Amino acid sequence: MEDHSEGEMQRQGPSSIPSSDPSMKLLSNKKHQALLQRLSQKTATSSSSSSSSSVTAAATFLSQFTSLKSAIESQLSSAAPEDLSSISVSISSLENLVAENSYHLPAYDLRACLKAVSELKSSLQTVSSEVVPKKKFSFRRNKQSLSKPDCTDVGVKTVQALTSDGQYSQASEKSESNITLNGGMQCVDQNLDNSSSAEIPFAQCKTKGNEDVKLEESLVRNNEQLGFRNRKGELLVMNVKDQEVGEFTMRDLESCEVRLIGSVRTIFVHRLRDCKVYTGPVMGSILIEEAEGCTFIFAAHQIRIHGVRSSDFYLRVRSKPIIEDCTGVRFAPYCLRYDGVDDDLKEAGLSKETGSWAMVDDFKWLRAVQSPNWSVLPENQRIESIDA
Amino acid sequence: MGLLSIIRKIKKKEKEMRILMVGLDNSGKTTIVLKINGEDTSVISPTLGFNIRTVVYQKYTLNIWDVGGQKTIRSYWRNYFEQTDGLVWVVDSSDVRRLEDCKIELENLLKEERLSGASLLVFANKQDIKGALSVAEISKVLNLEAMDKTRHWKIVGCSAYTGEGLLEGFDWLVQDVASRIYMLD
Numbered sequence: 001m002e003d004h005s006e007g008e009m010q011r012q013g014p015s016s017i018p019s020s021d022p023s024m025k026l027l028s029n030k031k032h033q034a035l036l037q038r039l040s041q042k043t044a045t046s047s048s049s050s051s052s053s054s055v056t057a058a059a060t061f062l063s064q065f066t067s068l069k070s071a072i073e074s075q076l077s078s079a080a081p082e083d084l085s086s087i088s089v090s091i092s093s094l095e096n097l098v099a100e101n102s103y104h105l106p107a108y109d110l111r112a113c114l115k116a117v118s119e120l121k122s123s124l125q126t127v128s129s130e131v132v133p134k135k136k137f138s139f140r141r142n143k144q145s146l147s148k149p150d151c152t153d154v155g156v157k158t159v160q161a162l163t164s165d166g167q168y169s170q171a172s173e174k175s176e177s178n179i180t181l182n183g184g185m186q187c188v189d190q191n192l193d194n195s196s197s198a199e200i201p202f203a204q205c206k207t208k209g210n211e212d213v214k215l216e217e218s219l220v221r222n223n224e225q226l227g228f229r230n231r232k233g234e235l236l237v238m239n240v241k242d243q244e245v246g247e248f249t250m251r252d253l254e255s256c257e258v259r260l261i262g263s264v265r266t267i268f269v270h271r272l273r274d275c276k277v278y279t280g281p282v283m284g285s286i287l288i289e290e291a292e293g294c295t296f297i298f299a300a301h302q303i304r305i306h307g308v309r310s311s312d313f314y315l316r317v318r319s320k321p322i323i324e325d326c327t328g329v330r331f332a333p334y335c336l337r338y339d340g341v342d343d344d345l346k347e348a349g350l351s352k353e354t355g356s357w358a359m360v361d362d363f364k365w366l367r368a369v370q371s372p373n374w375s376v377l378p379e380n381q382r383i384e385s386i387d388a
Numbered sequence: 389m390g391l392l393s394i395i396r397k398i399k400k401k402e403k404e405m406r407i408l409m410v411g412l413d414n415s416g417k418t419t420i421v422l423k424i425n426g427e428d429t430s431v432i433s434p435t436l437g438f439n440i441r442t443v444v445y446q447k448y449t450l451n452i453w454d455v456g457g458q459k460t461i462r463s464y465w466r467n468y469f470e471q472t473d474g475l476v477w478v479v480d481s482s483d484v485r486r487l488e489d490c491k492i493e494l495e496n497l498l499k500e501e502r503l504s505g506a507s508l509l510v511f512a513n514k515q516d517i518k519g520a521l522s523v524a525e526i527s528k529v530l531n532l533e534a535m536d537k538t539r540h541w542k543i544v545g546c547s548a549y550t551g552e553g554l555l556e557g558f559d560w561l562v563q564d565v566a567s568r569i570y571m572l573d
Contacts, residue, residue, distance in 0.1 A: 245518065285414055304458075319431050320434070324458055
């Protein structure tokens with residue numbers, strides 16, 4: 001009974017202890033002191049035991065560390081090229097050892113160990129640079145560039161005629177010789193001189209550093225992107241059926257009609273004006289930047305449209321197309337027809353019309369109401385279908 | 389006990405890492421995240437905003453923040469910088485024309501003080517596309533060798549389409565972050 005009442009008292013807390021009962025007060029005081037004593041004992045033992053264990057652990061670690069370190073140093077002093085990788089492995093395991101022990105190491109020791117490791121690393125670097133001669137950097141010629149010139153050959157005859165004086169054939173000639181980076185730069189210089197009228201007027205070239213342009217151009221030459229560049233008022237047809245084509249680029253075209261028959265992996269479109277572009281299905285994404293007064297027929301997994309004005313898009317797309325900085329762009333479903341287009345669409349996973357051509361996301365209009373920048377092209381204004 | 393060691397202890401307990409995926413639009417960030425998470429990658433719309441995926445990787449829990457790369461929303465990237473352990477920069481290796489933009493954006497990102505401690509993994513994505521630039525070429529153009537010596541970084545060629553190279557990259561990133569914040573055990 002007494003126990004019970006005491007328990008109840010405790011549950012009620014110290015504030016409710018009736019001060020009128022001195023024995024009760026004494027009891028609780030005693031208990032309190034005992035508790036304090038127990039606590040202090042506990043902390044004392046735990047701190048002493050933990051500190052002693054961490055001290056011994058730190059000591060064993062330090063001896064282990066120094067022996068490993070001196071082993072690595074002796075290896076480094078007499079290193080042959082084939083030893084280097086094993087040395088770097090042992091340095092990284094040493095680093096891991098430091099990491100593992102970082103918890104109980106005193107701050108100074110930790111710092112000292114980390115410093116020692118980084119010194120080992122840097123001395124490994126100097127040793128390896130002395131032992132192994134540095135590889136000279138050069139661009140490898142891509143394997144596929146060998147097959148690329150065939151692409152133009154296989155293409156429809158009109159294309160050959162069109163490209164005979166264009167960039168593309170020039171590029172493939174240039175790449176016959178193996179181009180190192182420096183060589184590539186020089187060759188681009190010549191190119192710029194030869195076709196300065198075609199290359200220079202890009203606004204972007206002017207704003208960019210000269211060297212960057214050269215670098216980019218040299219990379220372009222090196223990789224021989226497939227596509228059409230710098231044309232005006234031409235009919236450009238390319239058939240890539242039964243070929244493996246990576247990316248296809250259309251750039252700086254004016255009043256041209258482009259027909260791409262067959263399937264490619266990705267398409268880049270940049271600076272087109274008053275053009276009509278009809279392409280077969282794309283396995284990956286299409287990126288369009290800067291176009292005006294154009295009509296596009298595209299089928300792709302993703303379509304991104306940037307900085308386009310007054311243009312119509314006939315799309316088959318698996319995800320939502322997006323626009324950014326666009327005005328007056330209109331959308332309609334895909335309507336290109338050529339021999340075998342259905343097979344190509346099927347192979348690209350685009351055989352089903354999902355209706356997502358009309359679900360356009362406008363990054364410049366993040367509101368619930370319809371964006372004023374795009375609209376669905378009224379049915380009576382759509383082109384029926386195009387036969388390429 | 390200093391604040392840093394408290395943070396370390398918490399991190400050790402949870403074994404969590406915060407990974408931020410950024411890069412130009414069309415580089416394949418979302419596809420990489422979904423692929424590594426074993427999700428369907430066939431229908432992916434360009435990211436308007438961001439996605440978060442929690443992936444259990446080895447013995448760590450990765451919180452992967454995949455932020456959209458369109459020009460309009462790049463200025464919001466900085467809202468995600470805080471407490472980032474690993475930074476993944478994704479490059480479209482087939483997009484030669486915008487490599488310069490890519491370089492500038494990466495340089496701006498690395499200047500950010502809140503990211504100064506984060507390990508950097510550069511994914512040269514779309515290696516499966518014919519004519520894509522090689523890892524060495526991307527590395528050269530982005531001038532990665534000239535980076536601040538204190539930064540832990542690595543460039544890995546990959547294809548989010550086939551999945552090639554993704555594990556290699558994430559293996560490195562997770563190991564590097566783990567050893568850097570002393571979570572090895």
